[in-house]
Amino acid sequence: MAPRSILLADQPVLRQKSRRVPRPTPEIHALIQDMWETMRAARGVGLAAVQIGIPLRVIVVEIPEDMEDPHAGTSLALINPELIRMSHETEEGVEGCLSVPGWVGTVPRSIEVVVKGMDPKGKPVRLKARGYLARVLQHEIDHTEGVLFIDRATEVWSVEEGEEEQEEARAAGKKV
Ligand code: ZN
Numbered sequence: 001m002a003p004r005s006i007l008l009a010d011q012p013v014l015r016q017k018s019r020r021v022p023r024p025t026p027e028i029h030a031l032i033q034d035m036w037e038t039m040r041a042a043r044g045v046g047l048a049a050v051q052i053g054i055p056l057r058v059i060v061v062e063i064p065e066d067m068e069d070p071h072a073g074t075s076l077a078l079i080n081p082e083l084i085r086m087s088h089e090t091e092e093g094v095e096g097c098l099s100v101p102g103w104v105g106t107v108p109r110s111i112e113v114v115v116k117g118m119d120p121k122g123k124p125v126r127l128k129a130r131g132y133l134a135r136v137l138q139h140e141i142d143h144t145e146g147v148l149f150i151d152r153a154t155e156v157w158s159v160e161e162g163e164e165e166q167e168e169a170r171a172a173g174k175k176v
Helices: 026-041 131-144 164-169
Strands: 046-048 058-062 075-086 090-095 103-110 112-118 124-130 155-158
Touching: 026 046, 026 058, 026 075, 046 131, 058 131, 075 124, 075 131, 090 131, 103 131, 112 131, 124 131
Parallel strands: none
Antiparallel strands: 046 058, 058 075, 075 112, 090 103, 103 155, 112 124
16 A cells, blocks of 8 residues: 555546445555545645546545644545535635646635545445535545536636645645
């Protein structure tokens, strides 16, 4: 197990819809482990399996403990995550993506969402998220549908590679 390379936006697989996972297997557990390592090595807050070239509906999310956010410190791996409720109320925020280095953009997202899925043990999960966690979940679930933040952004601008983080920090974000 090791961090894997993250695919960039020009890779066609990132535009595919990922497949559902029937049940967690040892292979899925190994995939999730690699995803944690890959996301942490890249200092991201979220990663979808398709970003390492595996088009399966698996995401990992980790909101840093030092963020001023009610969900700070939340860490979760979800299989077959699905948005079952999205607030009509949206807010704009700055996002970047590990697959789109050097770019950030302003993206409107629902303020509150309800997501259901399965945890790595196969137990059904249903969770309500607000604010930043809601944003990250929407971003990652978009990846499972072949959608990138640049598709939804109202404005996109380039930043020096490695400076996405500072740019997003201003909007209380990190790379996802
Ligand atoms: Zn992303």
